[in-house]
Amino acid sequence: MKLFQQLVVVFFVVFVLFGGLMMFSMDIIKIDWVTMMEIQPSFDAQEDPLPVPARSIPVEGPVSIPNMGAPVNPVPADDVSIQRAANLYTINCAMCHGTTGEGNGQIAALLANRPTNLTLDVTQNKSDGALFLTLTNGVPGRMPPMIENLTVRDRWDMVNYIRTLEPSQ
Ligand code: HEC
Structure with a gap:
């Protein structure tokens, strides 16, 4: 039984040390783990969005099309x-x-x-x-x-x- 207790203590110590090491190495080694959420055509915060694809129309309708002049006001001033x-x-x-x-x-x-x-x-x-x-x-x-x-x-x-x-x- 004594041996078992010693083993538990040794494993615990090794686990804590290894865990601590991992925490710091994460920051330094920076392995780019593949996660499925990451593989997607999205933009990170503060990242410049790509220009709008040619001939696409915004979901709210084509309010103003570049080089087509100023749009006309569709909302009555009520x-x-x-x-x-x-x-x-x-x-x-x-x-x-x-x-x-x-x-x-x-x-x-x-x-x-x-x-x-x-x-x-x-x-x-x-x-x-x-x-x-x-x-x-x-x-x-x-x-x-x-x-x-x-x-x-x-x-x-x-x-x-x-x-x-x-x-x-
Ligand atoms: C950070 C301060 C700031 C905020 C917020 C702001 N504006 Fe302005 N706005 C300005 C400045 C400065 C100008 C002058 C730009 C220039 O010198 O041509 C301006 C210009 C304008 C013009 C152009 C006027 C003209 O004769 O061409 C309009 C219209 C206008 N603002 C409306 C708004 C409205 C409506 C909002 C809110 C939705 C707004 N602004 C928010 C600072 C601001």
């Missing part, structure tokens, strides 16, 4: 649309463009490029489609693209909402 956008505006835009859209949000002063005063003619004279594309693609280095934060419908609602913004005298 109360529902404006109300939806008002909520989304508070979450996604107000910190830069300000609650009234005049480009004076909380973080506006900290930005190298001042957010546009959306109430002015410069913006209001642009077509719905042009504003939609700006929201979709952002302005590189100045305004983040909203293509992932806002659905197509959300972005058209937002265009309708921009139309309701007026300069406060």
